[in-house]
Amino acid sequence: MSQTAKLGPSNGQVNGKTNGVASSAPALETNGKDTLETLEAANVTEEIVDPFCDPKKPIKISFHDVTSAAFLIKGGVERTPCPKSTSSESYGMDLYLKKDFLQYTGSFKERGARYALLSLTEEQKRQGVISASLGNHAQALCYHGWKLNIPVTVIMPKAAPIMKVQKCRNYKARVIVEGKDMAEAKALAMRMSQEEKLLYINGYDHPHIMAGQGTIGLEILEQVPDPDAVVVPVGGGGLIAGIATAVKALSPRTKIIGVESEKCASFTRAMENKGPIHTPIKNTLADGLAVPKVGYNAYATAVPLIDRMVVVREEWIAVAILRLVEEEKCVVEGAGGAGLAAILAGQLDDLKGKKVVVLLCGGNIDTTVFGRCLERGLAAVGRLVKFNVEVIDRPGGIHDLCKLLTRMGVSIKDIMHERAWLNDIYTVEVKVICETVDWSHSLQLKNELKKNYAKVKFSDVPLALSQK
Numbered sequence: 001m002s003q004t005a006k007l008g009p010s011n012g013q014v015n016g017k018t019n020g021v022a023s024s025a026p027a028l029e030t031n032g033k034d035t036l037e038t039l040e041a042a043n044v045t046e047e048i049v050d051p052f053c054d055p056k057k058p059i060k061i062s063f064h065d066v067t068s069a070a071f072l073i074k075g076g077v078e079r080t081p082c083p084k085s086t087s088s089e090s091y092g093m094d095l096y097l098k099k100d101f102l103q104y105t106g107s108f109k110e111r112g113a114r115y116a117l118l119s120l121t122e123e124q125k126r127q128g129v130i131s132a133s134l135g136n137h138a139q140a141l142c143y144h145g146w147k148l149n150i151p152v153t154v155i156m157p158k159a160a161p162i163m164k165v166q167k168c169r170n171y172k173a174r175v176i177v178e179g180k181d182m183a184e185a186k187a188l189a190m191r192m193s194q195e196e197k198l199l200y201i202n203g204y205d206h207p208h209i210m211a212g213q214g215t216i217g218l219e220i221l222e223q224v225p226d227p228d229a230v231v232v233p234v235g236g237g238g239l240i241a242g243i244a245t246a247v248k249a250l251s252p253r254t255k256i257i258g259v260e261s262e263k264c265a266s267f268t269r270a271m272e273n274k275g276p277i278h279t280p281i282k283n284t285l286a287d288g289l290a291v292p293k294v295g296y297n298a299y300a301t302a303v304p305l306i307d308r309m310v311v312v313r314e315e316w317i318a319v320a321i322l323r324l325v326e327e328e329k330c331v332v333e334g335a336g337g338a339g340l341a342a343i344l345a346g347q348l349d350d351l352k353g354k355k356v357v358v359l360l361c362g363g364n365i366d367t368t369v370f371g372r373c374l375e376r377g378l379a380a381v382g383r384l385v386k387f388n389v390e391v392i393d394r395p396g397g398i399h400d401l402c403k404l405l406t407r408m409g410v411s412i413k414d415i416m417h418e419r420a421w422l423n424d425i426y427t428v429e430v431k432v433i434c435e436t437v438d439w440s441h442s443l444q445l446k447n448e449l450k451k452n453y454a455k456v457k458f459s460d461v462p463l464a465l466s467q468k
């Protein structure tokens with residue numbers, strides 16, 4: 001680290017003054033009930049500065065920090081595989097997939113969490129740590145805190161998925177569900193860190209977190225020597241900061257490419273702004289990347305090492321999730337599939353013929369969201385289409401339509417018909433959602449329908465294809 005802050009258990013700052021309000025503020029409830037009200041009653045509206053993530057003194061990690069992390073976490077986290085993709089040829093590149101979603105809690109976050117916990121002083125280990133997180137960082141911290149016998153408190157905003165909350169509880173952590181969003185959850189966590197003398201561990205900007213994530217870079221270079229590029233999804237920036245630090249030190253010619261969703265391109269925005277800036281976030285499939293303001297340490301470390309940032313459209317993330325299930329038998333979450341999405345979208349075509357590693361960094365996808373992603377992915381590439389067709393309202397009318405679909409090898413997913421709004425009393429409108437082999441098969445279906453029926457309304461060109 002270019003600047004090392006040895007953190008005592010209670011040196012958070014309010015308004016620049018160390019522990020400025022801690023002694024006069026009312027004690028906080030520890031079960032999370034009424035905590036926000038207490039926070040408001042104490043009139044603590046100023047942001048409490050995390051001394052490890054001070055905007056005025058950003059900390060850059062070094063290669064040495066990453067190797068120290070690798071040494072310390074060895075044996076405590078999985079060394080995940082990085083095989084060649086079975087579809088390498090169809091992508092036109094030597095594509096390798098670093099499968100870090102295979103960590104026990106389903107994401108790379110364990111690396112940083114374990115390193116941060118192992119780096120605590122004995123006193124800090126006894127007191128415990130606190131963090132605010134929507135999911136992956138919380139799970140990683142709770143799991144390793146449990147394994148290392150270090151008390152962990154996580155504040156999860158009310159929007160956090162129930163399953164993720166439950167998992168953290170299963171790891172015996174103190175889990176407080178409070179705050180309408182991450183900002184509120186974090187404000188509470190910072191406040192509690194002061195009140196209870198718990199060290200706050202930022203999930204993407206704490207230097208030990210970044211160094212821990214960097215160990216992925218070391219593994220990649222051992223598994224795939226001399227890659228032309230490493231493609232990394234970016235949220236708060238800690239992951240790419242760590243990986244870039246490791247990779248550029250050992251293989252300076254390897255390109256580091258960051259990928260964000262169009263709905264939360266806060267790192268790209270920060271680079272345009274020449275510093276972290278609040279970026280409004282929209283609903284995204286890649287919820288792991290939805291960080292409105294990237295970390296100051298992460299930004300300072302990563303920016304000089306990143307070769308390119310790419311912003312992908314959401315449809316391509318859905319297609320990537322679908323492809324990874326169908327072709328690689330990998331279940332990843334949106335954030336985990338963002339790297340492949342950039343390749344599928346044709347945004348990394350300059351890497352054709354090259355050796356490329358894509359990081360699949362998380363697999364914690366909500367089951368219902370997963371189902372929706374697969375459907376959207378199918379629709380985005382034109383394999384799930386819908387059409388309306390008017391057929392004759394006599395015995396055999398709909399039967400003939402179904403025969404046409406059978407002949408074409410098309411599978412009906414949904415079918416309904418209605419009459420009341422049609423001009424012609426002897427016709428019925430049939431609405432069909434069906435699955436085809438690909439978009440050209442869908443176009444054949446469209447032609448066949450047009451040949452046989454006068455009134456046909458067919459799906460538009462699928463989103464993913466129209467944007468390529």
Ligand SMILES: Cc1ncc(COP(=O)(O)O)c(C=O)c1O
Binds near residue numbers: 107136137204333363
């Ligand atoms: C699955 C997954 N991928 C990528 C990221 C981005 O990591 P970072 O915030 O360090 O940039 C996250 C962050 O939570 C994540 O959960």
